[in-house]
Amino acid sequence: MIIVRAPFRVSFAGGGSDIASFYEKNEGCVLSTTIDKYIYLSIHPSFNAGETILRYKKSEVVHDTSEISHDIVRACLKKKNIKNVEIHSDADIPAGTGLGSSSTFTTALLMALDAYNEKETDKEKLAQEACEIEINDLGNPIGKQDQYAASYGNLNFYRFQKDGSVSVEPVKMSPAAKVKMADNLLMFYIGGVHDASQILSEQSQNMQKVNKEKNLIQMCELAEKLKIELEKGNIDGLGQILHENWLLKRTLASGISNPRIDELYEKALKAGALGGKLLGAGGAGFLLFYVSQDSKEKVRRALDLPEIKFSYDIEGTKIIYGENN
Incomplete structure (x- = not known):
C-alpha cells in the first residue's frame, strides 16, 4: 500500500x-x-x-x-x-x-x-x-x-x-514573524459549496472588459507589495492588503460574494478585523481575517461561526x- x-x-x-x-x-x-x-x-x-x-x-x-x-x-x-x-x-x-x-x-x-x-x-x-x-x-x-x-x-x-x-x-520571513502571522489569522466556515468552474469561467470571460482586467492587475500589484511587506517584517500590513484585494476580487464575477458574505465581512471589520477575504473562487466556504490579538475574541463573538484553527x-x-x- x-x-x-x-x-x-x-x-x-x-x-x-x-x-x-x-x-x-x-x-x-x-x-x-x-x-x-x-x-x-x-x-x-x-x-x-x-x-x-x-x-x-x-x-x-x-x-x-x-x-x-x-x-x-x-x-x-x-x-x-x-x-x-x-x-x-x-x-x-x-x-x-x-x-x-x-x-x-x-x-x-x-x-x-x-x-x-x-x-x-x-x-x-x-x-x-x-x-x-x-x-x-x-x-x-x-x-x-x-x-x-x-x-x-x-x-x-x-x-x-x-x-x-x-x-x-x-x-x-523570520520564524517569529511567521508564527505571529499565523496566530493573527482567523478562518471561519460559512458553509455551502461553490461552483468554482462556473465562477472562474465568468471571470475569464470578463477579462475582455477593461475595468475587470485593470482590477486584476491591481490585485497582482498587491501580491507583489505583500511579499515586500512580509519580508520586511511588517506582518500587520497583511490586514490592509487582504482588505484591498477583497474589494477588487468581489468585482471580477457575479458569484464571488453575496449579501450574507458581505454582512459577515462588515461584522468582522466592525469587531476589529484589519482585513480579510473569502477563500477560493467565491460564493461559499471559508472567510479568512487578519486580526490583532486584542480583537480576536470580539471577532469570534461577532461572527459566531465554526472556526478552523490551522498552521503552516x-x-x-x-x-x-x-x-x-
Whole structure:
C-alpha cells in the first residue's frame, strides 16, 4: 500500500491572475501558503482481478477504467496506464469550499500513481502534470496556483509567465514573524459549496472588459507589495492588503460574494478585523481575517461561526507510507 498526503492552500493576494486569459497577456502572480489540513489518498492492488475500485465520497467498481465517473481519477489512470487498483480518499476539509481541493486531490493521486509504478517525481513535474490533467485534458476553466501550491507546499510567491511557465519563490520571513502571522489569522466556515468552474469561467470571460482586467492587475500589484511587506517584517500590513484585494476580487464575477458574505465581512471589520477575504473562487466556504490579538475574541463573538484553527504546511505533496507489493 502507498499513502500520499497533499495540503490545502490559503491564498492571500492575486488569486485569479493564474488563469490563462489573464497571464498570457499581463503575467500573473499569487502569494499563498499551504496549511496543515490535508487530503490523504491510498492505493494498492485490487483484491479481485479485473476490478478497479474507488472509495471517495461515493464508491465505484468498474472493469474498464474508461467507465469511471470521477473525471480526475479517470484521466490520471489513463495517463499513467494503471488499472486493477483500489484507491481510497479522505480529507480534513470538504471539497468545494475554496481551499483548492480538486487540485490537491490531483497532485496526491499523480504522486501515488507514480509511486505505484515505482517512478519518482519532483515538485515541478508534479505541478505541471496536475495542470495538464485539469486544464488541458479535462478542459476545466481554472488556474494554476492550486496545483503548484499543493505540490510545493510552504509560503510562496508564484509568478505566472506569458508563456505558461511558473516561477516559485519562497517568501523569506523570520520564524517569529511567521508564527505571529499565523496566530493573527482567523478562518471561519460559512458553509455551502461553490461552483468554482462556473465562477472562474465568468471571470475569464470578463477579462475582455477593461475595468475587470485593470482590477486584476491591481490585485497582482498587491501580491507583489505583500511579499515586500512580509519580508520586511511588517506582518500587520497583511490586514490592509487582504482588505484591498477583497474589494477588487468581489468585482471580477457575479458569484464571488453575496449579501450574507458581505454582512459577515462588515461584522468582522466592525469587531476589529484589519482585513480579510473569502477563500477560493467565491460564493461559499471559508472567510479568512487578519486580526490583532486584542480583537480576536470580539471577532469570534461577532461572527459566531465554526472556526478552523490551522498552521503552516512546509512539505507539500509527499508519500507518508510506501510499501509496493
